[in-house]
Structure formats: structure tokens, C-alpha cells
Amino acid sequence: MDVPSHLQSEVKQLVSVHGRDRTALLPVLRGLNKSHSYLSEAAMLCVSKELGVPRAEVYGVATFYSFFSVEPRGKYVIRLCRTISCAMNGTYHPVVAALIEELGVAFGETTADGVFTLEQTACIGLCDQAPAMLVNDDVHVKLTKESVRAILGEYRRKAAAGEKVKSA
């Protein structure tokens, strides 16, 4: 498989920051996962070559951690906590309903415009401010169905203002 040259230079750049050995694998994958929202086959092959880590092991690491994805995702990944303190909060189910309704997708899916991917996550350490979710790295707490709609609106505006989102 041919690796596009822009991807090669991106990987080389990450390797120059994080080092050319096995301990750099997670930081390098993290960088790629962040800029592309997922780890493509071409990206993983390129990392394998640059770091000298067998491709099966790159794939093994890429599929082990929940923040890495080997499938395309939206510009914003929403991770709603589903562990007990969040899940038993009174506004949890209204929040789930609002997310599904607003986005028109189920958990694990990406919106047709490529802006959002909706996921569930295990405990994110915000149990005292339940229900809580992460949107990429940002924290959103004490969610209600109203606040979820407002939050999604904010990200939609940001996506529209920024560069055109690539279709997932």
C-alpha cells in the first residue's frame, strides 16, 4: 500500500518529537489519532516502518486503547460516561435521548456530515458532577437535555466556522 507523502512527513515529524524507539509508539499514534480522528491503515503502516515495530504490533496497540480508533470518526468524538454514578443520575436518560435525537445516530455511529461521533465510555472521573461527558478533550458536567442541545450547537458552530469537515 502506498503511503501518501503528506502522511509520511507527518509521521516523521512526530517521530522527531517523540523519538525513534518503541516507547514513542503511543505518543506517535496519539498524535495521528488526534489530527485525523482515527488511525488509517496507511498511517499504521507508516508508523510501523518509521519506528521499526512490526505492523501486527502497531495494530495490536491501536486496537487496545479506547481513545484510538481504526475506523474513521467525526471531528468531535462525544464520550458519554455510562458508569454507575452517571448512569443512575436522574438526568442521564433524558441526556441519552437528547444526544440520539439531536445527532440522529446511535452510540458507535458518526453523523452523516462527519462532525460528531457518539460513544459511551467507562468512568471519566467526574462522578460528583454527573452526568458527564467528554467532547474530544473537553469536559462537560451536570448535563441536562437542554445543556446537551446547547453544547452540540456550540460545536456545530465551531465546525462550520473552521475548515470544512471531511466526510467520514
Added chain:
Amino acid sequence: MDVKTVHGFVGSKLSFSEANGDAGLKKAATMDAEALIGAVSASGLKGRGGAGFPTGMKWKFARAETRTPKYIICNADEGEPGTFKDRLILSDFADLVFAGMAIAGKAVGAEKGILYLRAEYEWLHPHLDEVLARRRKAGLLGPDILGGKNFSFDIEIRMGAGAYVCGEESALIESLEGKRGEARNRMPFPVQAGYLGLPTVVNNVETFAWVPCILEKGPEWFSKMGTQKSPGARLFSISGDCKKPGIYEYPFGVSLRQLLKDAGGENAKAVQVGGASGTCVPASKFDRKLAFEDLATGGSIIVFGPDRDMFAVAENFQQFFEEESCGQCVPCRLGNMRLHEAIVKMREEGLDAKGEMVLRRLAATMQSASKCGLGQSAPNAFLSILDNFAGELPRGKA
């Protein structure tokens, strides 16, 4: 984002806000390794991640290793459900943590520290980088700390990528080495062969934060809090069905009843102590004490009100373990799947005596045959719920 958006301290006393970490570090700069280990040992400080291994002893073992370089790792992979106290320490008291790591470095003869931050706490990362930069500028980190010729230490932040099991120290080390977070066999221990096969101390965020406080105020200040077997105080993360969820500090030996009173959860019917891997304590046992010799915990306290369906709780926890099992050993990988399925089924159909026997055997197998603490503790919540709340199951075939 502003880290203060999420704060969470709601208790009345917080030792960390009364401490001067740099005074502790200055004191440490004047002491030799043996004196440092002696002071930490004398304080009785035990690991705040939950396992409670004596910190001074861990450092002594690492000190005795001759191979170099040695590493100091701060476990900031706070993933146990219901635990969020390290969030507060990292946002408000990161200086204490970094001072504690530097002191550990001096004590064991390490010059390199790594803070492994869970991916879910990436929002704290820029703040931590700022604190590190400020400390380097102030001569509190880097070469010749506080002008001391034999005291050099620096810290790098490394990010996790979303895996509960990486809170287990050997899985954390694997992850730092660029691998899947699969726990290692114990023996050798990390103090003997840890990161890159070299002697490594792994301590919890809170453990490090207490270290400069102990040096500043003296081991007795610390050891006179708490109980004889569990000296000192610790932070608790309280959530669930209570009026004032948040972070509280108590000396060890405090009763569950006291916590519930302060957090406004007096009418609880049960409390999960220690997170998904902990124990469910029914109301009749609320006088039990939070201490290593009674109810040990990494600080997670989840309150369940009178109307909670306890087997829905058990199902939530078991699903958590099914998803978070790393999959390398069979008792954990398959055991959690089967146990999860069985809980779903018993919530519909009840549980007959034969079914219960099979599940208790399965649980015992997971506890004894799983490779790491994740699998070994994965059935605990279900078993304690079954022991105390079996009456909530539908009456089935019996």
C-alpha cells in the same frame, strides 16, 4: 479550558491547602537518602492507590537495587469507577506531587520521573506542563535542584490512551513501553525490573502529594492522624445518591456512617466502597471503618439510595469489567462475560440454587486464577451484592 471549572472539594478540612510543598522539598534537599526513607517510613505512609503498600519500604527496595538509571513513575491513571480525588490534586496541588516525585528520586537514586496521565484527563495536561515549566525556572526541578549538587530530577508527562487496566502498575509500565496494557507476572516487581527492565518506583498521585507535607511537618504530624495500622489521612471521592457529592478528607478509621452524614446520604441502603473492584456494604454495616484493616479503599465511595435496584448496579459493574478486561487471561476475559450474562438473566428470571453454585465457583476461579488485580477483584461487587441483596431478585424457579 480552565481547570477550575471542575473543582469538587466540598469537605471542611484539606491538609494539602495548608501545606508548603517547597518547604518540604527544601528540607529534603538537606537530607541524605537514608534519612529521607527513614522519615517516610516513620510516618507510616501507605500507597493511596488502594493496595496500601508501605511507601518507605518500596523506596528502600528500589534504593537497594544497583542497576541504573532508575525511574520514578506517578500513576495518574485514576480509572476506578467513583474515584476522582487525583483530579483535584492535579488541578490544585500539582506542586506537591512534583515535589514528592523529586524527593522520591533523591531517596532511591533516580533522576527521571514520568507522570502517566489518563487520556480522560488530557484537559489537565496544559496546566501540568505549565507547573513543570514554572518549577524548572524556579530551580525546583531539573539539574541541581535548590542548588544542591547531588540532587537532579526532571519529570515528563506521558499520556495514556484509554484503558482502565493501565492503573495496574505493570500494565502501566507496558503502556509506557509502547505496548498493549497487559499486566506482567509479578516477580520481578517493578522496584526490581520495571520501566525498560530497570528499577522503578510506581506510586499514586496522592501518595506523592503527602510526601513533601510529611517532610515539612514531620512524620509524627502524619502518623498521629488515623489508626495504628493505617496512619494518616486520605482523600475520599463521594458520589451517587447524596446531597453533597465531592471530595472529602478524613483520617483513616472514620466510619462509613460519618461520611454519609457529611455528604447527606444518611438514608442510603448500601455503599460501594473501593469502586467497581471494591465491596458493597449494606446499611446494617455502616459503622465499619475506612482503614486498611477494615474497609480498604482507593477512596471511591458510591452511595445507593433506598430505591436503587442493586442488581442493576451489579450489571453496570460487570459490564465495566467485561469491557475493560485486557483479554490476555481466560478467567478474566471469559469469566466477566459469563458473569455479566448471568446477571442480566437473573434480573429477569431469578437465580436458582444450582445457578448460584455455578456462579460462585466461577467467581472463585476468577479471584484465584486471574493474572492481575483486575480479574481477581472483578467478581467482588457482584458477590457482595448477592450476599446482601439476593431478596431483590425476582422469585424464579428456586
